[in-house]
Structure formats: C-alpha cells, structure tokens
Amino acid sequence: MNHKKRAVTIQDVAKAAGVSVSTVSRVLNGKIDVASDTQDRILAIIGDLGYTSNLAARSMRSYKKNLIGLVVPDIGFPYSIEIMKGVNRAIAESNFDLLLYTTGDIQKNGTDLHEQHYVSLLNNSITDGVIIVASAAAEFITNAPIVAVDPHVVNPNYPSVQGTNYHGSLEVMEYLIGQGHRRIGFISGRQDVGSAGRRLKGYQDALANAGIDLDEGLITPGDFTQKIGYKYARQLLKLSNPPTAIFAANDQSAIGVFEAAEELGLRIPEDLSVVGFDNISEAKYLGLTTVDQFLADMGYVAVQMLIKLIGGELLELETYKMQTKLVERTSCQKLIQTAY
Amino acid sequence: MNHKKRAVTIQDVAKAAGVSVSTVSRVLNGKIDVASDTQDRILAIIGDLGYTSNLAARSMRSYKKNLIGLVVPDIGFPYSIEIMKGVNRAIAESNFDLLLYTTGDIQKNGTDLHEQHYVSLLNNSITDGVIIVASAAAEFITNAPIVAVDPHVVNPNYPSVQGTNYHGSLEVMEYLIGQGHRRIGFISGRQDVGSAGRRLKGYQDALANAGIDLDEGLITPGDFTQKIGYKYARQLLKLSNPPTAIFAANDQSAIGVFEAAEELGLRIPEDLSVVGFDNISEAKYLGLTTVDQFLADMGYVAVQMLIKLIGGELLELETYKMQTKLVERTSCQKLIQTAY
DNA sequence: TTGAAAGCGCTAACAG
DNA sequence: CTGTTAGCGCTTTCAA
Numbered sequence: 001m002n003h004k005k006r007a008v009t010i011q012d013v014a015k016a017a018g019v020s021v022s023t024v025s026r027v028l029n030g031k032i033d034v035a036s037d038t039q040d041r042i043l044a045i046i047g048d049l050g051y052t053s054n055l056a057a058r059s060m061r062s063y064k065k066n067l068i069g070l071v072v073p074d075i076g077f078p079y080s081i082e083i084m085k086g087v088n089r090a091i092a093e094s095n096f097d098l099l100l101y102t103t104g105d106i107q108k109n110g111t112d113l114h115e116q117h118y119v120s121l122l123n124n125s126i127t128d129g130v131i132i133v134a135s136a137a138a139e140f141i142t143n144a145p146i147v148a149v150d151p152h153v154v155n156p157n158y159p160s161v162q163g164t165n166y167h168g169s170l171e172v173m174e175y176l177i178g179q180g181h182r183r184i185g186f187i188s189g190r191q192d193v194g195s196a197g198r199r200l201k202g203y204q205d206a207l208a209n210a211g212i213d214l215d216e217g218l219i220t221p222g223d224f225t226q227k228i229g230y231k232y233a234r235q236l237l238k239l240s241n242p243p244t245a246i247f248a249a250n251d252q253s254a255i256g257v258f259e260a261a262e263e264l265g266l267r268i269p270e271d272l273s274v275v276g277f278d279n280i281s282e283a284k285y286l287g288l289t290t291v292d293q294f295l296a297d298m299g300y301v302a303v304q305m306l307i308k309l310i311g312g313e314l315l316e317l318e319t320y321k322m323q324t325k326l327v328e329r330t331s332c333q334k335l336i337q338t339a340y
Numbered sequence: 341m342n343h344k345k346r347a348v349t350i351q352d353v354a355k356a357a358g359v360s361v362s363t364v365s366r367v368l369n370g371k372i373d374v375a376s377d378t379q380d381r382i383l384a385i386i387g388d389l390g391y392t393s394n395l396a397a398r399s400m401r402s403y404k405k406n407l408i409g410l411v412v413p414d415i416g417f418p419y420s421i422e423i424m425k426g427v428n429r430a431i432a433e434s435n436f437d438l439l440l441y442t443t444g445d446i447q448k449n450g451t452d453l454h455e456q457h458y459v460s461l462l463n464n465s466i467t468d469g470v471i472i473v474a475s476a477a478a479e480f481i482t483n484a485p486i487v488a489v490d491p492h493v494v495n496p497n498y499p500s501v502q503g504t505n506y507h508g509s510l511e512v513m514e515y516l517i518g519q520g521h522r523r524i525g526f527i528s529g530r531q532d533v534g535s536a537g538r539r540l541k542g543y544q545d546a547l548a549n550a551g552i553d554l555d556e557g558l559i560t561p562g563d564f565t566q567k568i569g570y571k572y573a574r575q576l577l578k579l580s581n582p583p584t585a586i587f588a589a590n591d592q593s594a595i596g597v598f599e600a601a602e603e604l605g606l607r608i609p610e611d612l613s614v615v616g617f618d619n620i621s622e623a624k625y626l627g628l629t630t631v632d633q634f635l636a637d638m639g640y641v642a643v644q645m646l647i648k649l650i651g652g653e654l655l656e657l658e659t660y661k662m663q664t665k666l667v668e669r670t671s672c673q674k675l676i677q678t679a680y
Numbered sequence: 681t682t683g684a685a686a687g688c689g690c691t692a693a694c695a696g
Numbered sequence: 697c698t699g700t701t702a703g704c705g706c707t708t709t710c711a712a
Contacts, residue, residue, distance in 0.1 A: 007460070007464035007483045009704095009705060009706090010705065010706065011705075019682075019683085020682070020683045020684075021683090021705085021706080021707095022682075022683060022685095022707080023681085023682060023683075025706065025707055025708085026681095026682090026707095028706090028707095029707075033681060033682090034682085035681060035682090038681080038682085050456075050481045052457060052460035052461050052464055053461075053705085053706075054400070054464060054465045054704090054705050054706070055396070055461055055462070055464075055465035055466055056395070056396040056397070056400045056465040056466050056704085056706090057396070057465070057688090057704070057705035057706040057707090058705080058706060059395075059396035059688095059706095060394070060396045060397055060687095060688045060689065060690090060704095060705085060706070060707090061688055061705085061706050061707040061708075062706080062707060062708090074428065075425070075428045076424075076425040076428045076429065081421050084415055084416075085415070085416040088414065088415045088416045088442065089416065091442070097441065097442070098440065098441070098442050099440065099441065100410075100438065100439065100440035101437065101438070102428065102431070102437070102438050116390075117392060120392035121392050121393075121395055122395070124347035124392055124394060124395075125394045125395035125396040125397070125689095126395055126396050126466070141390045143347045281621075282621050282622065282625055285622055285625040285626055286625055349688095349689060349690085350689065350690065351689075351690095359699085360699045360700075361689085361690080361691095361699090362690095362691080362692085362698075362699065362700080362701095363697090363698060363699075365691055365692085366691095366697095366698085368690090368691095369691080373697060373698085374697070374698085375697060378697085378698085393689085393690075394690070396688090396690090397688070397689035397690040397691090397704090398689080398690060398691080399690095399704095400688095400689080400691090400704045400705065400706090401689085401690050401692075401703085401704055402690080402691060402692090465705095
C-alpha cells in the first residue's frame with residue numbers, strides 16, 4: 001500500500017495514451033463517437049494505471065451520479081437497521097449505489113436543522129436524491145428529490161412512506177380484549193414522534209369502542225428504549241391492581257417489559273401478555289407477539305419511489321401507506337418451549 | 341419543498357453580503373482574520389438563504405473533509421451490522437462523519453477488484469480515510485489511509501483489526517471436551533475467508549491435543565448462512581453415530597443448527613451442545629453459547645486507528661489483535677427457561 | 681473522430 | 697482585514 005503518491009487523474013491517462021483529456025472523458029462516459037482502437041488503448045491504460053474517476057470532480061460537472069443518500073440518525077438502533085436492510089435490498093436490485101450519512105448519535109443530529117443540513121449537503125452535491133429516516137423537519141430545501149420513511153410529521157410536505165400505525169394499534173387491542181384482557185398497560189413512545197401518538201390513539205379508541213373505561217394509571221411515558229420499557233413495566237407490574245397485558249409502543253421497550261416480567265417471576269404469555277410494535281428479530285426469538293411495521297419493506301419501497309422521482313416521474317407528494325398488522329409469534333414460542 | 345431551484349452557492353452569499361467569495365469562504369472555514377461585524381452579517385445571510393457548502397467542490401480543493409468512508413459488502417448481514425454499531429459509536433465520539441459505501445449485495449461487490457475500486461473512489465475524492473470490512477484484496481492503491489476489519493488475508497499489507505480466531509476456537513473445543521464430548525461436529529465457514537480457516541484449524545488442533553482421532557465425517561462445508569447451517573446440521577444429526585456437540589464457524593449457522601435440533605426433537609444443551617462464533621443478539625436470546633469476536637469493538641477500534649492515521653501518526657502497518665473468548669450464555673438460558 | 685477551452689463551486693496563495 | 701486570481705479534476709460545448 002502506498003498512500004503518499006498523488007492519485008492518478010484523467011490527465012495522467014490522457015498523457016499516457018497520447019490523447020486529450022476530452023477523449024478520455026468520452027471513453028469514461030461511454031460516448032459512441034470514439035474510434036474503437038483509441039477506446040481500447042485508453043481502456044487498457046486505465047486498467048494499468050488503476051485510474052478511478054474523482055467522485056467530487058465528477059459530481060460537480062454532471063447531473064447524474066448514480067448515488068442515493070440515506071440520512072439516518074443512529075445506525076446502532078434496531079429500528080434503523082431494519083429499514084437499512086430493506087434499503088439495501090432495493091439498492092442491490094438497482095444500478096444505484098448507497099451513501100449513508102450519519103453523525104452517529106441520535107442526540108447529535110436528531111434536530112430538524114441537522115437533518116435539513118445533511119439533506120442539502122448531499123443533494124446539492126453528490127447524490128441524485130436522498131432517503132431520510134424518521135425525519136422531524138417540516139420542510140427541506142433541496143434541488144434533488146427526497147423520500148421520507150416514517151416521518152414524525154403526520155402530513156409532511158414531501159413524499160413519504162408510512163405505516164398504518166393507528167390501524168395496527170387497534171388490531172392489537174382487539175386481539176388482547178378478545179383474549180379477555182380488561183386491564184391493559186401501555187408503554188408510550190417518544191412524545192415528539194407522530195407514529196407514537198397514533199399508536200396511543202389506537203389504544204385509547206379501542207378501549208372506548210369496547211366500552212372499557214380508560215385508566216390513565218395504566219399509560220406510562222416512554223422513549224422507545226429497552227431500559228425505559230423495563231423501568232415502566234416494572235412500575236406497572238407492581239401496582240396493587242396490575243395489568244394482565246402490556247402493549248408497548250415499540251418492541252425494544254417490549255423487550256424491556258419481557259425483562260421486568262422475568263425478574264418478577266411472571267410467565268409470558270400465561271401470566272402476562274406482551275405485544276410490541278415494529279417486529280425486530282430479537283422479539284421473534286423471545287416469542288413476543290408483535291405488530292409488523294414492515295420496517296424493511298418501508299425502506300425498500302422508499303428506494304423505489306425515490307428512483308422513480310429521480311427518473312423524472314411526478315409523484316412529488318405521494319404518501320405510500322404500508323399496512324401494519326398483528327404478527328402472532330406462536331410458532332416461535334413453541335419452538336423455544338420445545339427446545340428447553 | 342422545492343427541488344427546481346438552483347442550489348444557493350457561495351457566490352450568492354457573497355453578492356448578498358456585498359463581499360467577495362473569499363471572505364465568505366474564510367467565514368465558512370472559521371478563519372480568524374475577518375472583522376466580526378462582517379462575519380455576523382455573512383453568517384446571518386447564510387442562515388437566511390439556507391446555504392450549504394457543496395461537498396464536491398469543497399472536497400476538490402481542501403485536504404481535510406472530516407469524513408470517514410466505510411466499505412461494507414452487505415449491510416443486511418448481522419455480521420456487518422454488529423461491526424457498524426461499533427463504528428457508529430466511535431464516529432459519534434469523534435468529529436468525523438460517516439459515509440457508507442455498499443452495492444448492497446455480497447455477490448455484486450465481493451471481489452477484490454470492486455473493493456479496490458470503492459476504496460480508490462472514496463479516498464481519492466471525498467473521504468479522509470476508509471475502513472473496509474472483510475476485505476479480500478491483497479493490496480489497495482490509495483492516497484489516504486485505510487484500516488481493514490477482519491480481513492480475509494492473514495497477513496495483509498495494510499493496517500488491520502483482527503480477532504484471535506485460532507485461540508478462540510481452541511478455547512471452545514477445550515470447553516466441549518471438558519464437558520465430556522468426544523464426537524464434535526464442525527460446520528465450516530466460507531472457504532475463501534481466512535478467519536474461517538483459522539477456526540477450523542483450532543478445531544483440529546484441539547482434538548489432536550486431547551488425543552481424539554479426527555473424524556472427517558464430522559466436518560461439513562458451510563458459508564456462514566443460517567440456511568446452510570441448518571442443512572448440514574441436519575445431515576450430521578442423522579448420522580448413525582451422530583455428534584453430541586456441534587461447533588459452528590459463525591453464529592448464523594449456529595442458529596441453523598438450533599433449528600435442525602428443534603425439528604428433530606433434540607433439547608439444547610441436554611441432548612446437543614451448540615457453540616457458534618461471533619455473538620450476535622439472536623444467539624443471545626436463543627441461549628446459544630458463543631465465542632465473542634467483539635465485532636462491534638473491532639469496528640470501534642478500527643475507527644480510532646484510522647483517525648490516528650489521518651492525523652499523521654505512523655502506525656502504517658499495525659495489526660490490532662482483539663482477544664476472542666468463550667461466552668457462556670447460561671444466564672440467558674435461565675432467563676428463557678424461567679419465562680416459559 | 682478529436683482537441684482546445686470554458687467553467688462547475690470552492691479554497692488558498694498573494695497582494696493590497 | 698479584504699479582494700484578486702489561479703487552479704482542483706472533470707464534462708461539455710464549439711471548432712477543427
């Protein structure tokens with residue numbers, strides 16, 4: 001390895017081939033008006049010299065970059081990972097490459113301003129469009145298209161992919177009520193996230209529909225983390241009149257519930273039913289019932305929408321709704337029960 | 341949202357502020373030699389106009405970009421995800437941002453040539469350095485530093501972070517043999533991956549050390565996937581004289597073993613002991629014993645090494661060895677046993 | 681079929 | 697303290 005030497009440029013190639021830079025550029029861009037022997041010679045030299053075009057310089061001059069940006073607050077979070085898997089799959093099927101932008105910490109760039117900044121940064125320079133996950137911003141200034149996955153804003157001013165959170169939440173509650181549960185706890189999600197609010201609304205409305213009085217004491221705060229899920233589940237389960245089921249606003253917090261139940265010697269689902277939103281693999285192996293939010297599929301669909309937009313199709317403000325439905329993990333539960 | 345309008349450039353800002361572009365550039369780069377009222381005025385205008393500097397143009401001129409590249413074959417694979425988590429954490433603690441490059445499919449860019457291409461593409465243009473995961477290439481042409489995480493090559497020609505695969509494998513075998521196992525199956529990893537070979541070597545040597553004859557029939561092929569792990573575990577368990585323990589070259593295939601065992605009505609660990617390398621969360625919740633390869637920590641360390649290299653420290657060819665050791669998942673097993 | 685030259689947006693000397 | 701100027705590596709007219 002040497003990383004001292006100046007990178008080889010189009011000039012070097014041109015010089016070695018005894019032609020002008022414009023001719024090399026033509027070959028690079030697959031233009032047809034080049035003599036085939038010239039072309040072969042240049043191609044050979046490009047191989048010999050190990051030339052790679054300078055992304056920055058290229059982006060500056062040409063419109064098409066075959067690069068899609070993905071702005072994610074925190075790639076360590078299972079929620080982001082699931083979406084990335086779907087994005088990844090769609091990218092693999094396309095002829096675009098992926099540029100992921102993150103500052104690593106959900107605190108460090110979770111704000112509207114940061115998001116807007118990154119979107120501009122990418123779209124005004126090296127990407128053909130960007131996908132932004134869990135966007136909080138109400139608006140983006142960009143000269144290339146964007147698609148938001150699961151935006152916090154309910155009716156965003158830009159194209160987006162959303163799950164039917166309210167509907168999915170209703171379905172969970174109907175399921176639990178159908179099993180005979182009357183006291184059902186709810187671990188909330190982050191206050192500032194739209195989908196969390198819709199999940200809570202589903203919880204409340206389903207109770208009303210079933211004629212069950214709402215007990216505010218069964219609704220706790222939350223922030224989508226396992227730690228806080230554990231904390232409030234513990235609190236709920238220690239009530240003098242504890243719930244017989246707990247519905248968590250996402251499955252990270254559902255895992256927290258699982259831990260609290262284990263600690264208190266409760267069996268799931270015999271002593272306590274637990275359902276969580278989002279459906280990550282850990283929930284699957286724990287045997288927790290979940291609501292499938294198709295996180296990966298949302299990412300997949302977002303890429304497809306974006307590619308259409310880049311290609312010039314006018315779906316400017318389209319919102320794609322993905323149906324979220326209950327996934328009963330019975331087979332996994334059986335699997336784990338059998339294995340031990 | 342508007343994505344028709346031309347992006348606002350440094351020229352626009354200069355014109356609006358009634359100064360030259362260089363003055364704006366100075367403000368942008370935090371140079372001190374600017375009158376503070378001029379600076380305030382420019383900053384205000386930058387805010388008003390929603391100006392973001394053009395990444396491409398900036399990269400072309402200046403040396404420092406505060407951007408680290410990460411080249412990963414397939415971000416959907418748990419192995420990659422674990423490493424990315426560690427990278428993410430290190431990035432969060434630094435003042436660098438992350439640019440992830442992938443073509444999405446392990447088949448699509450798994451070759452040396454592709455890797456070399458991406459490394460050049462990034463390092464010769466917009467990044468200050470790149471981290472390359474599971475690199476197959478023997479050499480890279482680049483004018484900025486690179487660090488490889490878990491390279492296929494045993495003694496690469498560039499800085500790298502590696503786990504002590506051979507040692508970890510020995511430890512597993514000593515553990516299993518200590519439990520009284522004499523017939524231990526081995527599900528191999530991908531042939532072309534160096535670490536997989538070292539794990540197999542550990543398996544073989546440990547048997548020899550214990551004076552146990554090697555039965556080639558207990559060693560199967562493999563490719564690190566759950567599906568193939570399942571297939572060969574099934575084959576092993578149906579032998580007339582089946583193994584009492586199976587050691588899988590990674591924990592994805594260990595999960596396949598788990599499934600095969602379940603299907604055949606075997607209890608783990610009573611009827612069959614299972615150990616896998618790598619330690620992803622699914623294995624944790626399944627209660628499988630694993631070898632911790634510190635995947636996340638490897639990513640973390642790689643970023644730190646890279647930042648040192650970027651800063652000019654001369655550890656050019658340093659290889660950082662992370663100790664891999666057996667992790668007994670007894671508490672998780674208990675947790676699952678209690679919960680159901 | 682090819683080359684010369686302009687310029688993308690920006691930074692970094694160099695003058696003033 | 698600020699403006700002028702010269703490119704970075706590339707694509708793209710426009711001529712030849």
